[in-house]
Amino acid sequence: MSSFKIFDIAGSGMSAQSVRLNTTASNLANAESVSGDPNQVYKAKHPLFEAIRSSLGKDAASTGVAVRGIFENQAAPSARYEPGNPLADANGYVYAPNVNSVEEMVDMISASRSYQNNVEVMNTAKEMMLATLRLGQ
């Protein structure tokens, strides 16, 4: 039965968006994880989405989403002059992650809305199938 594929598609969308929400949570949680070494400091993580067709069969319409990988933002961390910080390097600098909190908040809202969209799709598909099962009664 084909309509079950809608659940697969919406499910893949939900799982992809929850990965995105996960990375947002990590980024926000680590926004202030400073380090004395600019190479060791936390880097903002972002998922890379990709449209997939193969795992859902060869149907033209079944295009789910997969997370191809998590990439780290390679922008340079911002240096702060905090000589009193025990983590500071020889010059008195600590390095803060390249996490942009505003961007992360926007990403969070976008991910949450997209997730809700997929939940709605799933609910609607479920109701449609139940209505079809009641056909003729």
Added chain:
Amino acid sequence: MPIGLDKYLGVHAQALNLRSQRTELLAANLANADTPGYRARDIDFKSAMAQLNGVASGATPVRLQTTSTGHIGPATINGSPAPELKYRTPLAPSLDGNTVDAQLEQAAFAENTVRYQATLSFLSAKFRGLMTAITGQ
């Protein structure tokens, strides 16, 4: 007199199938709302219906001949030949090449669901009529 159930149900059985295929497509569009490079697709319901009726009346659509197992056959949805999938013309494409407009897709999804339920009501009425004829009450 033999009764052709297909003939009795008229276009509604085909319409229901097409509507469910469109639901799948729109679900895929919504799931890929954040996938870079994904292009939103849709079915032109009117022309797809006309194509199906053409198949029913014996006029088979022209397909590419596949003479080797390596050749890619015509696209299918639910194992039946897929209606022509068309790419949506974006109103405001995003920089990453994604052409999904979530609001537009949501509206199309809602509209498609209502029409699916309308088709279900027609079918339901047909079955009720049949039941009345069978039971004679």
